[in-house]
Amino acid sequence: MIDVQRLRILRAVAEHGSFNKAAGALRLTPSAVSQHIAALERGLGHRVAVRSTRGITLTEPGRLLVETAETISAELDQVRHAIDRITSRRPRVAVATFVSGGRHLLPRALARFVAAHPEVELTVLEAEPEEAVPMVRRGAADLALTYHFDGPLPLGPGAALDWLPLMEDPLSLVLPRGHRFAERASIGLAELAADRWVLGCLKTEAYLRRYADRAGFDLRVAASTTDYFFAQSLVAAGVGVALIPHVSLEPAGSGGAEAVAVVPVEPPRPARHIGVVTPRLRHPHPHARALTEALTEATAR
Numbered sequence: 001m002i003d004v005q006r007l008r009i010l011r012a013v014a015e016h017g018s019f020n021k022a023a024g025a026l027r028l029t030p031s032a033v034s035q036h037i038a039a040l041e042r043g044l045g046h047r048v049a050v051r052s053t054r055g056i057t058l059t060e061p062g063r064l065l066v067e068t069a070e071t072i073s074a075e076l077d078q079v080r081h082a083i084d085r086i087t088s089r090r091p092r093v094a095v096a097t098f099v100s101g102g103r104h105l106l107p108r109a110l111a112r113f114v115a116a117h118p119e120v121e122l123t124v125l126e127a128e129p130e131e132a133v134p135m136v137r138r139g140a141a142d143l144a145l146t147y148h149f150d151g152p153l154p155l156g157p158g159a160a161l162d163w164l165p166l167m168e169d170p171l172s173l174v175l176p177r178g179h180r181f182a183e184r185a186s187i188g189l190a191e192l193a194a195d196r197w198v199l200g201c202l203k204t205e206a207y208l209r210r211y212a213d214r215a216g217f218d219l220r221v222a223a224s225t226t227d228y229f230f231a232q233s234l235v236a237a238g239v240g241v242a243l244i245p246h247v248s249l250e251p252a253g254s255g256g257a258e259a260v261a262v263v264p265v266e267p268p269r270p271a272r273h274i275g276v277v278t279p280r281l282r283h284p285h286p287h288a289r290a291l292t293e294a295l296t297e298a299t300a301r
Helices: 004-016 019-026 030-044 060-087 099-104 106-116 129-138 202-215 228-236 286-300
Strands: 049-052 055-058 092-097 121-126 143-148 161-176 196-199 220-224 242-245 260-264 271-279
Touching (some): 004 030, 099 121, 129 161, 143 286, 161 228, 196 228, 202 242, 271 286
Parallel strands (some): 092 143
Antiparallel strands (some): 161 242, 161 271
């Protein structure tokens, strides 16, 4: 039988790259760490870690055990949080959300949820995908409204998590009202090679830089922000042009929306994929499930 404590120690060794550093993090002696790893190997019948002058290298069985250790640790954290909820006087739900999703999608879902479950204490945690997904994995959040661009789902290897897709969030070009392309039906990104850009997010910046590299032009950056709404105000002031997701656009009729022109990108149009991440549990949290259903209905509208 594999000892959970020894899995925890192996995970620390993998994370820190040496027995000495792992021992310091775990408040153990290096000798104790070495003994635990040796005992793990004896019980398993295979080497899990190889020492060298460059540090520790995991074997294939070692890598599999570390993935398992991460899953077990996450499940134990989820159980601990579930026990906290069960023993609490009021049922509680914690949801992590990215800023624009929290501003435009979550309020509609919460209005429906609160009306149906007034007894529930809600906690909303602001977090980007790289922070929100680990929150769900370790039980700090019961679900996460999050997103990803191209590539794999943002769950991590071996994660006991589920992804429920909600909607596609296409990106549009936001231009000052007097821009030469403001009246166009669509624009190819390469047509803006000479323009200066206002960046509203590190992820859209990464996309733009990849595109510019492939198209053979240098991306001219006028301003970088971490807030799409601030980026649109800079565009309205004539600082540059921006690439903004649909749910992050200023609503029609607002002062900011009137000062800019929103034009679709020519196909293939880039988009964010918005969805909900939940833990894969034998007994799902009933209120987290209800909030997920409310989010599904809100985005469908």
